[in-house]
Amino acid sequence: MRTEDLQAKGLTQEQIDYVMAEYGKDINGIKQERDTYKTQLSTAQSTLKSFEGVNISELQGKIQTLTTDLANKDAEYQKQLAERDFNDLLKTTAEGFKPRDIKAVMPFLDVEKLKGSKNQETDIKAALEAVKKDKGYLFQDVSIPRVVAPTPGPGGEKTDDTRTQANNALRCILGRE
Known part of the structure; x- marks a missing residue:
């Protein structure tokens, strides 16, 4: 116009x-x-030019390989997590049985069977009880603490022990001294 x-x-x-x-x-x-x-x-034309000479099937193969590697790494990671959780559960459960050394108890446990168990905690407890029953020397006994007599104070002087002091205090209160 x-x-x-x-x-x-x-x-x-x-x-x-x-x-x-x-x-x-x-x-x-x-x-x-x-x-x-x-x-x-x-x-778009410059982007297409950058793809010239690129083998599409090779790229798809690389993508497939990387996807497989990623899946394998994820499975390995999940396996490591399950292993760690099992070991922690075994260690905490075993602490309740007071083993002298947990490494000494481990050869007597069927670890693979316990890992595959559906109710791991109760199965671990049952296995530890069986080992404690058969191999009690691997576990510490509940020891009764020994009462030791009081030692003399500094300079070799013998001081009143707590029981004697308490008796003296009661005698003073009751007026029997």
Whole structure:
């Protein structure tokens, strides 16, 4: 659309300016949209050029290998977590039985069977009880504390023990001294 064409149709200059401004708005929007599409096209073409010479089947093979490696690592990690949880459960349960050395008790336990057990805690307790019954020397006995007589104070002087002091205090209170 040209200004001369509009003047030939008999429009005034003010009308021509208005029509040209409105027409310019439409054209500028369309030009911007065209420029955006050109930019997107050039970006897509450059991206496609970067993939030239790339073997798709090789990439798919690498993706498959990496996915398999990731699954293996995840399984190994889960196995390590289960192993750690089992060892912690075994250690805490064994502490209740007071073994002299947990490493000395371990050969007498069927660890693989205990790991596969559904109710590990009760099975571990039962296995430890069986080992304690058969091999009691691996476990500490409940010892009765020995009472020791008081020792003399500094300089070899014999001081009153707590029992004597308590008896003296009671005698004073009751007035029997």
